[in-house]
Amino acid sequence: MERKEIYSVSSLTSDIKALLENRFPYIWIYGEISNLRIPSSGHCYFTLKDRNAQISGVIFRGQASRLKFRLEDGQTITGLGRVSLYEPRGTYQVIFEYMEPKGAGALQLAFEQLKRKLSDEGLFDAELKKPLPRFPRRIALVTSPTGAVVHDMLTVFRLRYPNVELLVVPVRVQGEQALRDIPSALSLLNRHMAVDLIIVARGGGSLEALAPFNSEDVARAIHRSALPVISAVGHETDYTIADFTADMRAPTPTAAASLAVPEKRRLEEEVAQLKARLTLALGRRVDSGRQSLAALSRRLVDPRKKIYDHRLRVDELSQRMARAMHRVVSGHRTSHDWRCDRLAKASPLVAVAMGHREIEGLSRRMALAMERLVSRKREAIVRLEQSLNALSPQLVLDRGYSIVRDSKSGEVITRTSQVEIGASLDVVLADGSLKAVVERKDDGKKEI
Numbered sequence: 055m056e057r058k059e060i061y062s063v064s065s066l067t068s069d070i071k072a073l074l075e076n077r078f079p080y081i082w083i084y085g086e087i088s089n090l091r092i093p094s095s096g097h098c099y100f101t102l103k104d105r106n107a108q109i110s111g112v113i114f115r116g117q118a119s120r121l122k123f124r125l126e127d128g129q130t131i132t133g134l135g136r137v138s139l140y141e142p143r144g145t146y147q148v149i150f151e152y153m154e155p156k157g158a159g160a161l162q163l164a165f166e167q168l169k170r171k172l173s174d175e176g177l178f179d180a181e182l183k184k185p186l187p188r189f190p191r192r193i194a195l196v197t198s199p200t201g202a203v204v205h206d207m208l209t210v211f212r213l214r215y216p217n218v219e220l221l222v223v224p225v226r227v228q229g230e231q232a233l234r235d236i237p238s239a240l241s242l243l244n245r246h247m248a249v250d251l252i253i254v255a256r257g258g259g260s261l262e263a264l265a266p267f268n269s270e271d272v273a274r275a276i277h278r279s280a281l282p283v284i285s286a287v288g289h290e291t292d293y294t295i296a297d298f299t300a301d302m303r304a305p306t307p308t309a310a311a312s313l314a315v316p317e318k319r320r321l322e323e324e325v326a327q328l329k330a331r332l333t334l335a336l337g338r339r340v341d342s343g344r345q346s347l348a349a350l351s352r353r354l355v356d357p358r359k360k361i362y363d364h365r366l367r368v369d370e371l372s373q374r375m376a377r378a379m380h381r382v383v384s385g386h387r388t389s390h391d392w393r394c395d396r397l398a399k400a401s402p403l404v405a406v407a408m409g410h411r412e413i414e415g416l417s418r419r420m421a422l423a424m425e426r427l428v429s430r431k432r433e434a435i436v437r438l439e440q441s442l443n444a445l446s447p448q449l450v451l452d453r454g455y456s457i458v459r460d461s462k463s464g465e466v467i468t469r470t471s472q473v474e475i476g477a478s479l480d481v482v483l484a485d486g487s488l489k490a491v492v493e494r495k496d497d498g499k500k501e502i
Contacts, residue, residue: 063144070139071139074139075136077137081136082132083102083132083135083148084130084132084133084156085103086103086128086129087102087111087126087127087129087130088101088103088128089101089127090126090127095115097114098112100112102131109148111133111147113125113149113151113153117151123155123167125153130155131153133152133153135148164268168269168295172298184282186282186314187251187282191217191218191219192249192251193220193221193314193315194221194222194223194251194252194253195221195222196225196254197223197225197307198225199222204255206308207307207308207311208220210311211314214317225239228263233266233271234271237272237274240252240275241278244278250281250282251284251314252281252283252284253283253284253304253314254285254296255307256288267294267297268294272295284301284304284310284314285303285304286303286304286305286309289305290306448484451482458481458490459482461478461489467479473492473495474492475492475493475495479491479492
């Protein structure tokens with residue numbers, strides 16, 4: 055009996071991985087990217103799918119950094135990779151070495167993506183554009199020192215405005231080195247070179263040839279420049295990221311030279327025209343001044359006559375002022391006398407004298423009233439005294455009556471029932487009092 059081979063999970067997975075990698079070492083594959091994830095490692099993990107199937111994909115950081123565009127969900131790409139199997143999870147995937155977008159080229163897609171990114175950051179905003187100097191004294195040309203571009207620009211400057219000083223800053227304008235040369239040149243000019251304007255220039259070429267001017271490094275270097283920058287890259291129909299970031303875009307390098315400086319011949323013509331207009335205007339102003347001076351001279355009066363007139367005027371005003379002052383003083387004097395009279399009449403001494411007289415009268419009236427009142431009170435007292443005397447117990451006692459009180463309680467005895475035999479009594483008489491003791495009582499029906 056043939057013995058069956060039993061695989062472990064690891065050995066089976068390892069064999070399948072070897073078969074896949076040997077069968078599909080490198081393949082071209084296209085599909086739509088979805089579920090894109092880029093962790094901190096920088097590796098890109100995604101799903102590549104079409105209408106009927108999907109497969110996991112990955113492109114490591116080193117290969118991803120060399121892509122000319124940025125991966126996004128929804129992109130359809132064509133890529134070169136190898137099929138492999140990730141043993142810890144038992145899933146197979148495609149490890150990509152190269153990718154390009156299907157349809158539009160990678161450079162064009164990278165251009166659109168970078169343009170959208172920088173626009174969202176505000177690098178293209180109009181309010182950030184710096185004005186160009188009207189009469190620059192020194193201009194820096196950041197370009198290749200060889201070739202027709204720099205020669206054509208120098209010719210235009212020499213013909214239009216030979217007064218300007220030109221500084222050629224040599225840089226590479228194509229290839230990977232240009233990505234370092236151009237930002238370094240812009241940084242150097244901003245730090246050390248006393249220039250008024252910078253022109254970044256290059257002749258026409260393919261999208262690949264113009265790639266440095268569509269890079270983020272060059273765009274941000276132009277944006278950081280404190281000096282105004284003109285971008286003159288390619289032909290009139292070529293647009294680069296540098297054009298959008300610069301303070302002004304020139305369709306061609308020679309056009310940049312024309313935009314950077316005025317034409318000296320036209321300036322001289324304008325100066326001549328302005329000089330003629332100024333001379334004419336000054337002549338008219340002088341003639342007008344002369345006419346005005348003549349008219350004023352005719353109207354000018356002898357100063358001595360003016361002095362005499364003013365003297366007479368001063369005398370007249372002095373007399374009027376004296377009369378007015380006299381009237382004012384007289385009016386004040388009359389008012390003062392009237393007020394003094396009123397004050398004398400209203401003097402407190404008069405009021406005091408009248409008060410004294412009134413007090414004397416009131417005093418006399420009060421004395422008479424008091425005498426009459428006292429007399430009436432005396433008569434009333436006499437009458438009351440007489441009435442009181444008539445009711446006085448003393449009179450009753452004088453007529454032979456007495457008052458009997460209980461010696462202990464002091465109660466007045468009016469009835470026999472109030473005392474007992476042997477009780478001690480006090481008898482009040484008209485001229486004194488007696489002590490008595492009750493020996494017997496009588497009810498009043500017969501004499502005691």
